[in-house]
Amino acid sequence: MTVLEVKNLSYSYGSGTPFYKKALSDISFKIEKGEFVAIIGHTGSGKSTLVSHLNALTRAQSGSIILNGEDIYKKGYNIKKARQTVGLVFQYPEYQLFEETVYRDIAFGPKNMGLSESEIKSRVISAASALEIDKSMFNSSPFELSGGQKRRVAIAGVIAMNPEILVLDEPAAGLDPKGRDRVMRLISEYRKNTGNTVIIVSHSMQDAANYADRVLVLNEGKLYLNGTVDEVFEKADELESIGLSVPPITKILIELHKKGYAVPLNVYTAEDAAKALLPLLKKEVK
């Protein structure tokens, strides 16, 4: 079932001034329920602009966005509904924290939805446990936490609204490797447990390959590629021509393949690479 459809979306900044810039041009794609989609592209390729359209924060000059079968640009459409259906976690979301306690910050979204006190409580607890935020942290100030903890609290604040589609803009940016893996793993588990759709924006090919089912590649405001992880990373040369690359491990295998070794090319993790390379190693020893 298609939950989100973007049709011929175009958006430009500052028309009529010297700062005019076309940010998105004629973008179309569909997203199915429960999918994990990664949007990748260079800085300035329009990734962040694109996601800010998905919950109607930015309105495109042309094109349409169909959310659960309804056009969100249609007259009389309740924008609040779009914002509840599509939960958007911004880049460096820890800068949005403001409440006195962690609990109240996570409860901010559900409270704005007008839920009952008991419903809010259960939402906060389940969102916190999804992000591995211990109950003992509930009463501390969000400003006392470490960077990684703040990030998880901020993400929990959006998840607590129980959005059907969770969109995260660079959720792991600026974290240490351990924090990165943890956040990405938790997001992936969240999707498995709830069956909700997840869209992440990333410039890490590794994250895209490890977690996503499908990859959208943006280049200079245009949708350059749209396909499964295998389909997209198969086109290593095309990705390189727009300044992107395949995950580092895949690159090693591609180079080996070029040298004449019989190795599979759709390998993205260290474990899989080990499985693929071990037989070769045994042959060489013989």
Place this chain on the structure above:
Amino acid sequence: MLSDITIGQMFPGNSLIHKLDARYKIVFTIIFMVMLFCANSLIGMAITLLFVIFIYLLAKIPLTMLLKSLKPIIPIVIFMTVFNVFFYSGETVIFKWGIIKLTLEGLKMTGVMMFRVISVISGTAMLTYTTSSIELTDAIESLMSPLKKVKFPVHDLSMMMTIALRFIPTLIEETDKIMSAQKSRGADFESGNIIKRAKALMPILIPLFLSAVTRAGELATAMESRCYRGGEGRTKMKQPKSDKRDYISLVFMIVLTALVISLNYIKF
């Protein structure tokens, strides 16, 4: 929406106006204001308006930009017009209804006021349109340097201005970002009474203040680690220079102002 603010924004270009010495441009702006407020004759005002348009054409700044920067003052202009037109006491009554009366003098006065407000905004906006904030503060520092003799902290003041100007766009961008983030969490800034709306601003103000304070601390550390210690003995990479262009423009400005003022005394 917030990014629509154009006042104080620079328009990069390569025109004569862009190339003028920023110190002269500040002086010209002051001369222009004198000219503007001394212009009482119809011809004098026409010359001033033509001068503004001439400068915009010379600097190659689109007039649409000017109109955009005039937009925020429209309510003020309307307010002034209404007051002046109907409450100015004059002799030649055109129309009267209760305490409201329309006089020829009132109409004239309104015309003059509108001319002045529009000219003052568009004329002074030219300074920031064609001068980068660094040039501008350097020029202010240079113009105020005589005050150093009386121990006035000229350099510190200009450094403060540079930093403040530099961070306006950053803070606007940040406000935009935080607002979007809170809106995504269902925050509502548009409905409810005044108290409710003021409360709704907290989720924006707290993160904004916090990041401004953090940023200030980081900037201070960065400046200190590059050995900044105030203005004493500090040299400039770009020394302000004036040349023929500036002298000619200065003479032109003075002559034009003299002409506009003298037109006040000539009866046709």
